[in-house]
Amino acid sequence: MQHTGLPFDDIRHLVATMPGPDVLARAAALERQGALLKPPGALGRLEEIAVHLAAWQGKARPTADRPMVAVFAGTHGVSARGVSPYPASVTKEMMAAFTAGRAAINQICSTFEAGLRVFDLALDLPTGDIVEEAALDERACAATMAFGMQAIAGGTDVLVLGEMGIGNTTVAAALCHGLYGGAAEDWVGAGTGATGDVLARKIDAVRAAVALHKPSLGDPLEALRRLGGRELAAIAGAVLSARHERVPVVLDGYVVTAAAAVLHALEPSALDHCLAGHVSAERGHRLVLEKIGLSPLLDLGMRLGEGTGGGLALGIVKAAVACHKGMATFAEAGVSGAG
Numbered sequence: 001m002q003h004t005g006l007p008f009d010d011i012r013h014l015v016a017t018m019p020g021p022d023v024l025a026r027a028a029a030l031e032r033q034g035a036l037l038k039p040p041g042a043l044g045r046l047e048e049i050a051v052h053l054a055a056w057q058g059k060a061r062p063t064a065d066r067p068m069v070a071v072f073a074g075t076h077g078v079s080a081r082g083v084s085p086y087p088a089s090v091t092k093e094m095m096a097a098f099t100a101g102r103a104a105i106n107q108i109c110s111t112f113e114a115g116l117r118v119f120d121l122a123l124d125l126p127t128g129d130i131v132e133e134a135a136l137d138e139r140a141c142a143a144t145m146a147f148g149m150q151a152i153a154g155g156t157d158v159l160v161l162g163e164m165g166i167g168n169t170t171v172a173a174a175l176c177h178g179l180y181g182g183a184a185e186d187w188v189g190a191g192t193g194a195t196g197d198v199l200a201r202k203i204d205a206v207r208a209a210v211a212l213h214k215p216s217l218g219d220p221l222e223a224l225r226r227l228g229g230r231e232l233a234a235i236a237g238a239v240l241s242a243r244h245e246r247v248p249v250v251l252d253g254y255v256v257t258a259a260a261a262v263l264h265a266l267e268p269s270a271l272d273h274c275l276a277g278h279v280s281a282e283r284g285h286r287l288v289l290e291k292i293g294l295s296p297l298l299d300l301g302m303r304l305g306e307g308t309g310g311g312l313a314l315g316i317v318k319a320a321v322a323c324h325k326g327m328a329t330f331a332e333a334g335v336s337g338a339g
Helices: 007-016 023-035 045-057 077-081 089-100 104-111 138-152 168-180 196-216 220-227 230-245 254-266 283-292 308-326
Strands: 067-073 115-120 158-164 249-251 274-276
Touching: 007 138, 007 220, 007 230, 007 254, 023 045, 023 308, 045 308, 067 089, 067 104, 067 138, 067 230, 067 308, 077 168, 077 196, 089 115, 089 158, 104 115, 104 308, 115 138, 138 158, 138 220, 138 230, 158 230, 158 254, 158 308, 168 196, 168 220, 168 230, 168 254, 168 283, 196 220, 220 230, 220 254, 230 249, 230 254, 249 254, 249 308, 254 283
Parallel strands: 067 115, 067 158, 158 249, 249 274
Antiparallel strands: none
């Protein structure tokens, strides 16, 4: 990034200079869709996905040959308040499971031939407890966003974003509550299985955190640094970097979507290159998808995170690309078109 003044100035500049879709590639993809061996629109959203990838990759025939799932992991000070039935140590233990190839996301990546990169975001250093203080200062938040921008280093043509972090559905709920208002209860769900007193503590934490930071929440980046966490900051950075590199993004669940919503709050077109992989069982996820105007590809009742819902949606994306590139046209197949 080209440095200016305050740390967030660079982020604002990147948001202000985002490229748009390639209109020529989009037109060419639409023309090909119209000539393929099928009635117009017969493949439904598969056609939309193929054209979407073409427009954002800048290629009339898009690719999904080098997909990658990037999982960002962070720890949260608010987790000490008992907002999850699992201890914070589970975050590190899950990182070991990812490395060993034993988690759900490993199996999904193997199934759809996707690469997997897992990023440890200072797991030994929890963020500030958002009920009492900001999660991060501006410099640390901007630096973590910059780190997330490196997720696509090495090259990929489709990026799926996932996360891991005990307590991060609490901060995602707080961030959405801070961005969009409503009641804390609107945004809080079970997460890793919170019920009873645990769920009550989670709701109380979200309500108290937003009340504490409310004077500063008019600025989406301030909302991110105060109410978010390192994995959310890195995800926002990855979404922004992918836009500049013309890499389409598939968003996973509630936490990933909450992070992306920060960019949407800064600029409503900021997520035009993104697809919503799925809608999770978290009540707030459906709400935030409505706020940012994305329709999920899948609705399977999942709430695992790790990029699993986005990884499953990758199978649909790859099928859409295969049909777009591999099907014959009416002329090539010698089949009569509609009169």
